[in-house]
Amino acid sequence: MVDYSKWKDIEISDDEDDTHPNIDTPSLFRWRHQARLERMAEKEQEMIRLKKEKEEYENQVKKLKQKLGGGKGDSTDMEDVKNALLELERKGDTILKKQKDLEKKEKLEPWNVDTISADGFSKTIINKTGKGNEEELSDEEREKRMKEFVKKNEVNIKKYGMFRNFDDSRRFLMENPELACEDTANYLVIWCINLEMEEKHDLMSHVAHQTICMQFILELAKQLERDPRSCISAFFHRIQQAEAEYKKAFTDELEAFKDRVRKRAEQKLQDLMKEAEEEERQARLGPGGLDPLEVLETLPEELKACFESQNIDLLKTTIAKMSPEDAAYHMKRCVDSGLWVPEAKNAE
Structure with missing residues (x-):
């Protein structure tokens, strides 16, 4: 049987038909x-x-x-x-x-017309997943769209990233529902990686929490095949009222995400160091395209000592003691790497 008793005490302003004329x-x-x-x-x-x-x-x-x-x-x-x-x-x-x-x-307290229902948004939202449109975009179009979105919403994305309380996050996203999208999630992920690379570990963990909230909202929207904006309130209600198992899944995903961020940040730092080293090496290359440091390390010890001491007389003596083939081979490498500049005085 359906219990209709809860509907009998609804308070309505015009619920009395008879009034004095x-x-x-x-x-x-x-x-x-x-x-x-x-x-x-x-x-x-x-x-x-x-x-x-x-x-x-x-x-x-x-x-x-x-x-x-x-x-x-x-x-x-x-x-x-x-x-x-x-x-x-x-x-x-x-x-x-x-x-x-x-x-x-x-x-x-009796229900009334102001408490029975309320607008979820101040604008109309059509429940479309947008998968078709997303798949039709090329990589260049996606990148251009994200740049435009970030340029327009970066301030609010960072504000959201600094929240931690579920109620505050929900309120802010309900006021700015356009943030519930993949572009926001991608921006937050990149922000987390940059923070970790800057060794701002606590702040990274803080923003990571907000990133997982956004990813859970997007995942819920996919499961329900609805617009992510219409799933904001549903997610926060679910996480706050959830059983221990659901909260554990959220915490596990958060820790796994932070671990992935740390690994990615470490890899990016290594790549940046390699790029810097390669740029430095390219800048050192001599006229023949050889690296002077690499050439110096592979020279015979007695020849290496001449260059390290910059003793020209010792260099001439050492070259004279070597076979013509070895002397020609090593001196050519020295010239190609810039360790030895022939006729340097004339060039000056």
Whole structure:
């Protein structure tokens, strides 16, 4: 059997057909609606005040417990701290009672036209996965589209990347639903790699958390075959209300992602070092295309000593002692690498 009882107490401004003929019925309905909105606003403010009061209480308790755990000060001070902690705990009971009363009051409050439903977005979204359009784009077109997207949204992407609280992330993405896309996820991945290369490990871990949230939203959209923007609220509701197994899957994926970022960053650093070394080597090449360092290391020891000491007389003596073939071979390599410049004085 379907329980219809929850529908019987819906509060509607114009739910009374009979009004006095001297009463302006539309004005009465508007007044009732306005009064209900004001009550709802007061309740919202009360919830905000209670939340702030609860946060202040938790901070005070934390500070007192730290002070008590430190054990510094005389016995009188410690006794004062204990008394203050007991007083705070009594205050906490009061706050908890207020919270339960508000939750009970909200649960028993009749539904109305303003609470039965609400807009998910301020714009219309057609549920299309966009896979077909994505597959039709060439690599150049994808790169161009991502550059345009990043240029337009980079500030907001970085703002999102700095959030950590699920509620704050959800609120920001609901206000900026265009960020729920592959381009944002790709930007965050690149950002994580760059942060790791800069040895900003803690910040990388922070942004990585947001990256996995975005990837989970995109994955959920693929599973449901829906636009990722319409899955923002669904993901955050799911992760916050999820069972331990789902949260473990999220944590495991986050740790695996950070490990992949570290490996990729290390590989990129090695590649950059190799490129720098190759550029340096190319800059050293002599007129014959040989590297002077490599040539110097492969010279016979007595010839190598001549170049290291820059002793021309010793070089002439050493060359004279060598066979003509060996002398010609090594001196040609020295010329091709720039270690020896023939007729250098004439060239000057």
